[in-house]
């Protein structure tokens with residue numbers, strides 16, 4: 001994609017892209033000293049795995065339910081105790097995430113293009129998070145996969161954004177830090193910016209993103225904002 005063809009609108013993944021999920025590890029470490037990283041990694045892996053399995057089984061639970069189910073799996077697999085208050089504290093951490101430092105300014109720079117979230121999260125998870133962090137002031141709206149009844153990377157999810165914006169997919173810039181989400185969005189037809197925060201190779205199961213960058217500020221710079 002040439003640097004001159006800038007998208008007419010932007011759509012953002014939430015967890016790991018706009019919001020830093022690493023703060024969850026600190027809370028897990030406080031509850032289970034020495035196990036915070038292992039808990040968080042297994043929890044996030046299972047959380048996403050359950051979204052894919054639920055979609056394939058056509059028996060999906062919403063992201064709040066899946067997040068709780070994955071948490072219970074992680075503590076059982078690691079044979080660690082978890083009382084009700086600690087469990088609720090970890091689940092509440094998803095409502096208490098911080099935006100990455102460069103995100104508010106980068107979103108401001110991308111204006112006046114429409115800027116929407118498209119996330120696996122439920123509205124009940126995303127709306128208070130965007131309000132509390134102030135990101136709601138930099139966004140034009142929130143789309144949850146709940147409106148499609150299936151999880152990413154189903155094209156029915158990405159279609160939600162194209163329909164809501166009334167734009168051809170290629171005119172929409174999709175931004176995600178999750179490689180599998182970036183590949184799914186590219187397969188749908190978006191112009192895709194992969195924020196490769198972890199320096200990983202791109203997944204090979206589908207078309208590669210158009211642009212690979214390190215931060216959201218890099219995305220704004222790429223479109224001359």
Ligand code: 2OP
Pocket residue numbers: 013014015016118119120121152178181
């Ligand atoms: C999101 O949809 C995949 O967690 C990622 O926000």
